Amino acid sequence: MGTFIERAKSTCALGGAIVTISSLPRAIPIVHASGGCATMLAGTYSQASGYKGSGYCSGHMTPTSNVVEKDIVFGGEERLEEQITHTIKIIDGDLYFVVTGCQVEIIGDDAVGVTRRFKDGKYPVLAANTPGFIGNGFKGYDVVLSTLAAEFIEPKAIKAEKTVNILGIMPGQDVFFRGNIKGIQRLLKKLGIKANTFFGDGETIEKIRNYGDAALTIVFSDKYGIDTAKVFEEKHNIPYITVDLPIGETRTEAFLYKIGKQLGIEPAAINELIAEEKREYYSYLERFLDIYSDIDLQRYAIVSADINYAFSLTSFLADDLGWVPHLVVINEEVDDISKKKYELKFNQLTSEAKPKVIFEQHAGQLLNHIRKSWKHNTNEKYYDALSPAFLVGSSLEGSTAQKIGAAFLPVSFPVTNRAVLNKGYTGYLGGLSLAEDLFSALVSNR
Numbered sequence: 001m002g003t004f005i006e007r008a009k010s011t012c013a014l015g016g017a018i019v020t021i022s023s024l025p026r027a028i029p030i031v032h033a034s035g036g037c038a039t040m041l042a043g044t045y046s047q048a049s050g051y052k053g054s055g056y057c058s059g060h061m062t063p064t065s066n067v068v069e070k071d072i073v074f075g076g077e078e079r080l081e082e083q084i085t086h087t088i089k090i091i092d093g094d095l096y097f098v099v100t101g102c103q104v105e106i107i108g109d110d111a112v113g114v115t116r117r118f119k120d121g122k123y124p125v126l127a128a129n130t131p132g133f134i135g136n137g138f139k140g141y142d143v144v145l146s147t148l149a150a151e152f153i154e155p156k157a158i159k160a161e162k163t164v165n166i167l168g169i170m171p172g173q174d175v176f177f178r179g180n181i182k183g184i185q186r187l188l189k190k191l192g193i194k195a196n197t198f199f200g201d202g203e204t205i206e207k208i209r210n211y212g213d214a215a216l217t218i219v220f221s222d223k224y225g226i227d228t229a230k231v232f233e234e235k236h237n238i239p240y241i242t243v244d245l246p247i248g249e250t251r252t253e254a255f256l257y258k259i260g261k262q263l264g265i266e267p268a269a270i271n272e273l274i275a276e277e278k279r280e281y282y283s284y285l286e287r288f289l290d291i292y293s294d295i296d297l298q299r300y301a302i303v304s305a306d307i308n309y310a311f312s313l314t315s316f317l318a319d320d321l322g323w324v325p326h327l328v329v330i331n332e333e334v335d336d337i338s339k340k341k342y343e344l345k346f347n348q349l350t351s352e353a354k355p356k357v358i359f360e361q362h363a364g365q366l367l368n369h370i371r372k373s374w375k376h377n378t379n380e381k382y383y384d385a386l387s388p389a390f391l392v393g394s395s396l397e398g399s400t401a402q403k404i405g406a407a408f409l410p411v412s413f414p415v416t417n418r419a420v421l422n423k424g425y426t427g428y429l430g431g432l433s434l435a436e437d438l439f440s441a442l443v444s445n446r
Contacts, residue, residue: 007364009414012041012131012135013130013134013143014037017128018041019173022059026092026205029058030096032067033100033101033104034103039059045137046172049413051416065079065104067104077109080104080111084114084125095124096126097144102132106131111129138224142224142226145198149211156236159213166196167221168308173306176411182200183425187256191260193259215238216239222242224307245312251319257270278428280429288439301390302392305330306330309411313411314328315348317390318349318350318351324351325353328358363393363394363396370404391404393408393410394414
């Protein structure tokens with residue numbers, strides 16, 4: 001009997017590829033797959049990512065070859081060429097990008113070869129192999145950006161010393177990707193650093209073509225975006241570093257010092273920026289201390305998220321808010337060496353209590369992990385309960401929070417009970433926004 005992932009927190013690689021392309025400025029995804037793949041996968045991210053919408057030309061509008069039985073038997077390359085031709089003719093875009101589904105990959109269609117027939121055309125046409133069976137949505141994200149880095153972005157011999165490329169923040173999969181990118185851009189700009197973002201406000205395909213001018217690639221992930229960063233390193237001679245998503249004071253301070261050291265920025269400039277940001281940060285946060293103390297808003301913290309968010313969220317809850325980190329469930333499948341390396345991060349927490357860290361793809365198993373992590377009540381007179389508790393996860397964990405009597409805030413994908421427009425959690429201001437959301441959840445019923 002085959003295995004399956006219970007309550008998966010990502011689509012397949014094709015879904016990640018579609019949402020990545022559709023989040024690029026005026027880029028048109030062309031899906032070479034059977035009927036339904038394009039609409040269902042694009043719709044998953046447009047709805048389950050805080051209702052971010054479909055973008056310039058995706059969702060129900062996504063061009064697709066819509067291969068049928070005849071194409072599976074005799075090959076679908078001719079159908080794909082026809083689809084590309086008509087898409088370019090009908091849809092006004094700056095970049096056309098073909099991505100593939102499982103069916104056409106199994107029969108051996110050469111989508112990359114088909115797109116080469118359009119290399120002398122007016123518009124750039126790229127292709128990447130993104131069948132669902134090669135991995136999750138993050139894999140599709142990396143394949144698309146790696147293709148851009150290898151085949152579209154122009155090499156630059158002269159680098160701009162204070163320009164960086166940003167990777168690891170995947171549109172849709174990171175529900176707050178636009179706000180998070182904006183928060184990072186804002187901090188870097190204050191240090192005189194220009195950020196190439198792919199998905200940030202004001203980007204264009206022509207600007208992306210010139211990303212080879214960066215002096216450094218910053219990957220906001222321990223796992224995703226690294227494949228693309230390696231392409232930038234090998235083809236464009238741009239080194240890369242990995243950093244944690246900077247949420248709140250502690251992680252943002254660590255981020256700024258690391259970037260400053262890498263780019264040769266004077267420590268005095270970093271210290272001045274940190275002092276300026278902290279003054280504003282605490283001018284807001286300290287006003288909440290009265291109610292925080294009066295009704296004791298400290299909580300046991302349970303986090304269920306992907307590898308990009310898990311540590312940064314836990315650090316904010318423990319180091320910045322002073323909550324007790326109890327359990328972290330990371331909904332990823334990673335190798336043993338990567339697990340050990342990631343688990344060691346939690347030793348950085350200033351909290352005397354350190355959380356139990358579990359890697360679990362099956363999001364539906366969270367309740368079992370919570371129950372295993374705490375001593376059962378055997379009708380003891382003075383039972384020490386896991387209470388008050390707060391669960392930070394995705395919309396899938398809402399029922400689990402109810403069952404254990406915990407307050408709840410959905411942050412990681414999927415998020416279907418919040419509308420996200422211009423919100424982000426990065427930096428000091430992002431930390432304030434997250435604190436506001438957490439405290440609002442606690443006092444909403446008063």
